Amino acid sequence: MDNIDRGIIDLLRQNARAGYGDIGQVVGLSASAVKRRVDRLVADGVIRGFTVQVDPAIDGRRTEAYVELFCRGTVAPDELRQMMSHVPEVVEACTVSGSADAMVHIRARSIPALEDALERVRVAPNVDHTRSSIVLSRLIDRPID
Template identity: 30%
Template sequence: MDTIDRKLLAFLRKDGRASLSALAAELNVSRGTVQNRIERLTRDGVIAGFTVRVTAADDPHAVRAVMMIEITGQKTLSAIKALRGIPEIRALHTTNGAWDLIAEIQTDNLVEFERVLRGIRAMDGVSKSETSLLLTTL
């Protein structure tokens, strides 16, 4: 990934529905260049998908949490790839200290939330996790 790829990803994080023309203008490249880069980033797994995110105020019944995850051995890359494929994970972070990864999770209800937690905990390489529900955003 180069500077243009990183800028493109930053713009897509802000507005995943931005048109190719608007992205091209922001990046000062052609529309075709933007389209080719998005296709490549998607094919290479850098872009895991496109989704709509609503603010907590617009979805007050959503279940939101952070999950700290410990990965065993040399399984970090495969675990990250698997975790990035879970649509309920809104963001995934590496970190230092006792935990290897932190996942920001959001589901529509507790039944879905429990399903996501069970799935993550059953993943190959996940040795330990700790989850905290987010109550109020200040």
């Protein structure tokens, strides 16, 4: 991957719908050369996909919480992933250092929906208890990538 590839990726991060010709004008390539590079970046797994990010407020998923997950015994990350994948309100989950085993980010349409999702997390196998913090307001919300 060279600086032109990095430039193409940066432009696609800003606007994944940008035309190859528009990208080419910025990086100094023809539209067909940009397409070949994008195809190669996809084939090589550098670009893993193109997506739409919907504003959660417009989507109705305004209620969110960060949940610390404490497990009984040792639970493998793959097992945690499997347990959380069955709760569609879980938008992020990761293992963490410290006393909790994992941190889970939940987005729901209302407090009752959040409570329901949280209960489905709590009753998952090997979950001992949780500690939740409901988000009141977002102070900084930078896009990833």
